Amino acid sequence: MNIPGPEPRTDDGVGAIAAAGGLHNYQRWLHAEYGPVVRFQLPGAETAVSVADPVLLEATAHINKRPERLFDFLAPLFEAGNLQVLPADEHTPLRRLLLSVLAGRPSHERHFARFTELTTALADRWAERAGQEPVALQKDLTTLTLRMICAYALGGDAEDPDAVIAAFEEVLTAYLGRLYEAPAPDAGEEGAKGAEEALAYLRATVDRIVAAHESGGGTDRSDLIGALVEAGERPARIRDTVMMSLLASHHTTGVAVSWTLHLLGSHPEAADRVADELDRVLGDRPAPEYADLRRLTHLDMVFKESMRLYPPGPYGARETTEAIALGKYEIPAGTTVFYPFWAVHMNPDYWPEPEKFVPERFTPQEVAKRPRLAYIPFGIGSRSCEGAGLAVIEAQLVLAVLLKRFRFRPVPGHDVTPIERFVLWAEDDIRMTVSPRR
Numbered sequence: 140m141n142i143p144g145p146e147p148r149t150d151d152g153v154g155a156i157a158a159a160g161g162l163h164n165y166q167r168w169l170h171a172e173y174g175p176v177v178r179f180q181l182p183g184a185e186t187a188v189s190v191a192d193p194v195l196l197e198a199t200a201h202i203n204k205r206p207e208r209l210f211d212f213l214a215p216l217f218e219a220g221n222l223q224v225l226p227a228d229e230h231t232p233l234r235r236l237l238l239s240v241l242a243g244r245p246s247h248e249r250h251f252a253r254f255t256e257l258t259t260a261l262a263d264r265w266a267e268r269a270g271q272e273p274v275a276l277q278k279d280l281t282t283l284t285l286r287m288i289c290a291y292a293l294g295g296d297a298e299d300p301d302a303v304i305a306a307f308e309e310v311l312t313a314y315l316g317r318l319y320e321a322p323a324p325d326a327g328e329e330g331a332k333g334a335e336e337a338l339a340y341l342r343a344t345v346d347r348i349v350a351a352h353e354s355g356g357g358t359d360r361s362d363l364i365g366a367l368v369e370a371g372e373r374p375a376r377i378r379d380t381v382m383m384s385l386l387a388s389h390h391t392t393g394v395a396v397s398w399t400l401h402l403l404g405s406h407p408e409a410a411d412r413v414a415d416e417l418d419r420v421l422g423d424r425p426a427p428e429y430a431d432l433r434r435l436t437h438l439d440m441v442f443k444e445s446m447r448l449y450p451p452g453p454y455g456a457r458e459t460t461e462a463i464a465l466g467k468y469e470i471p472a473g474t475t476v477f478y479p480f481w482a483v484h485m486n487p488d489y490w491p492e493p494e495k496f497v498p499e500r501f502t503p504q505e506v507a508k509r510p511r512l513a514y515i516p517f518g519i520g521s522r523s524c525e526g527a528g529l530a531v532i533e534a535q536l537v538l539a540v541l542l543k544r545f546r547f548r549p550v551p552g553h554d555v556t557p558i559e560r561f562v563l564w565a566e567d568d569i570r571m572t573v574s575p576r577r
């Protein structure tokens with residue numbers, strides 16, 4: 140049976156995607172128009188199919204390959220190869236190793252005090268501006284989460300965290316700027332040289348930390364680098380893994396927190412419920428301990444509902460290595476299968492009134508009523524996000540500290556428009572007025 144979709148065009152679908160305002164919007168439109176399985180044109184993919192039904196998605200969960208061409212733009216950042224497109228036999232042991240660190244409670248607990256310090260420093264700066272100029276949430280919170288992942292991935296022994304952060308931002312602006320055809324202000328030969336030097340500096344920093352591990356030196360070591368060294372991984376792979384961790388984690392986690400505060404700003408009753416819970420669980424303490432997080436159940440539901448409405452990564456992709464059956468459709472080998480996370484989260488068959496912000500959708504009783512893959516902000520199967528556990532801890536901590544201390548209000552007349560910039564990004568940031576709760 141033929142998969143429904145728009146008539147093929149001579150421009151490979153570029154015009155339709157641009158007219159929709161990006162692939163994330165286009166996928167939502169396609170599913171609203173043609174149903175849960177849609178065929179569409181995409182430059183670089185001969186046949187692309189998007190699947191927005193959580194039951195049909197189960198038939199794709201075993202696919203252990205991403206379409207390489209879609210990730211070509213990231214290739215210059217890696218020496219031994221981009222983890223996201225490594226073949227399954229190389230990827231599986233590396234994934235296991237990453238999960239043994241990133242998903243483990245000991246490593247989260249060990250970094251919790253440092254994460255709290257970094258968050259409190261941002262809250263102190265915001266407190267000085269309270270009631271005056273609005274804060275730019277996305278800018279400040281992605282910087283915070285970059286500081287957090289640097290502290291986590293490099294340990295406390297990176298000699299100059301500010302220099303690491305500046306170098307990483309330079310690399311990112313240069314490479315992602317190219318992807319979205321929005322060159323950085325200093326693009327051109329100078330800019331390219333600067334980005335190359337910044338990349339070399341980051342790699343040398345990782346090498347120094349590896350050397351400290353190998354010699355048994357260093358006082359505050361990185362769990363991640365330590366595990367890679369102990370597993371006998373080669374230096375290029377270790378540098379790549381640190382680069383991937385910084386890349387995959389800071390924008391995603393930063394925007395997840397920003398979108399949550401944005402939603403709470405326009406739902407004061409939900410914000411009050413979170414604040415009451417924080418007062419109950421924390422008493423007079425300004426920040427949670429690690430063990431408090433699991434008691435913040437309302438905050439957790441709010442965060443989940445925010446990532447449903449604004450999934451930080453709006454879509455993912457796989458490439459079939461053999462023919463698969465998707466309900467009544469047959470998908471041949473070599474097909475690019477898209478996971479339109481945003482469209483899945485807005486599927487009205489599983490999410491009544493999908494545009495509404497309703498944290499209570501995430502009570503255990505409600506969750507049990509839905510298929511497993513109805514909610515997939517961290518992706519699916521053997522290529523899903525290895526950092527999910529760490530990301531949730533970071534986000535809950537940041538939200539708890541900020542919402543215990545402040546009330547956030549939208550700035551009248553400031554439009555918040557989601558666009559795709561590698562993550563689901565607010566075009567003109569999310570500006571909010573911050574005021575102390577008491």
Ligand code: HEM
Nearest residue numbers: 223384387388391392395451452455518519523524526530
């Ligand atoms: C709220 C924050 C985050 C969100 C929403 C998020 C989401 C995602 C998504 C959707 C994918 C693609 C999954 C797929 O294709 O099925 C992914 C991949 C990945 N994420 Fe995250 N992520 C977050 C934070 C992090 C953090 C903190 C790390 C830590 C290092 C991380 C590391 C990775 C890695 C390494 C991959 C590649 C997975 C692979 O190919 O094996 N992410 N993430």
